[in-house]
Amino acid sequence: MKKATEEEHRQCTSMLKPVRDSLDVLNGKWKLPIIVSLTFGEKRFTDITKDVHGITDRMLSKELRDLELNGLVVRKILDGYPVRVTYSLTPHSKSLRTVIDSLRNWGILHRKKLNEDCKEKKSSGKLVSK
Amino acid sequence: MKKATEEEHRQCTSMLKPVRDSLDVLNGKWKLPIIVSLTFGEKRFTDITKDVHGITDRMLSKELRDLELNGLVVRKILDGYPVRVTYSLTPHSKSLRTVIDSLRNWGILHRKKLNEDCKEKKSSGKLVSK
DNA sequence: TATAGTACTATACTAAAGTATAGTGCATGG
């Protein structure tokens, strides 16, 4: 039995490593939302601002830089009179699709769950969430 | 074309909402790692500490409370001489499995990608990550 | 008797994430 738990621990560690690698790159409130916005195609700075409700210019600017450094986003400058800049996903960041889909599905499930729980104990009014 | 972008914007928003719901619940450096640890079965406080490398007692204690409030973790007290406490996943948090798997797979992929990029420009030595 | 384990909490702190507000330079539209 002692042996089994140690084996479990090893398994757990090897499962955790790549999960944490992902979390390191995708951390924070905004990176995934920005990527979701860009899954709908190349966009400009202000377009992303409009999609990702509540983000400030400063944050968007910073997060785009981070994502570019990590090879998830490409920045293209189109010269013209008002210089235009577009952002788009790299093939690599397109592989995040399954991550995003699973988060999206879970989000839907979780909200449904909260509603159900809410109905059960209607009076208590707890919603929790965070 | 104007119409199409507005339609896209609506689509994007409705995709983003549940993704952000998930992120709100799973935010931070530790929640998913803790859940991963518990996917291997009921565990005690110190066992989780050992699995989730680097977490402090304070953080673990706080995050477990958060997760319990959100209905993702159950705390059981087994009375005995040294009082023992165990934590386990709820059926609801077991539905996070696909989220975790996708993050894990992407983490593996991303690390592979970094290594490849590193080989290409061997001299430059950039690894970036964060 | 001393040490270590169990499941934490308390206090104090630093660092990182995020917000608020304003400003820049250039161009077009009314």
Place this chain on the structure above:
DNA sequence: CCATGCACTATACTTTAGTATAGTACTATA
């Protein structure tokens, strides 16, 4: 000529996340 849009940057700030260290009350073990 004034306002607005574009793609940002700068400054200053607050909030949250996370770290470090210590301590508690109890028990079992050496």
